[in-house]
Amino acid sequence: MNRVFSHPQLAIVVQMRDVLAQAGIDAHLRNEYAAGAAGELAPIDTWPELWLARPRDTERALALIASVQQQSDEPDWQCASCNSDSPASFDYCWRCGADRRAGR
Template identity: 30%
Template sequence: MIEIFSDISPVKVGHYQTILEEQGIATFLRNNNLSAVEVPIPKFYPALCIMNDEDHQKALTILQDIIKKEQTKISSPDINCPNCNEPNPATFETCWSCSSEL
């Protein structure tokens, strides 16, 4: 198991997990049950890990692509989910709350 991404935001880590799972990469979330507010130490941030070491390079390539795209769209306004009306970052393709297509 290799950790490839961690962030103070569980929503962001979960979003990247969904993307990797959609690409057929088995993943695992570490520290997902801890609140970053209670434990504001990077070591305890939610961390996205991949189950199979051989997926490491593929997973990194996918994440780097996504992060690059997100940085170019960073000023985009939030999109409200058509299903549950929660605001989502413009870079999300599915709602973080209900998983509907945006």
């Protein structure tokens, strides 16, 4: 398997997995329980990671991730339901799953 993505915030890694899943790319989380036990950012070697099930998906996965990260230069948006901030590249609130455009 190939590791394609890692981030100190588990929610970001989970969302990236969902982006890949929507494109038909099967990916798995690793280290998902390593972070956040003390409410602190984990050291880089224990960041939650995203691994591909099929190596042949690597090129597509990296392209998708790059495009998502490009969009994340935009400011975060605030969820109308739970007031959490989500990255601009997310269409749904990472915390409660509410649609970004709901309540606007």
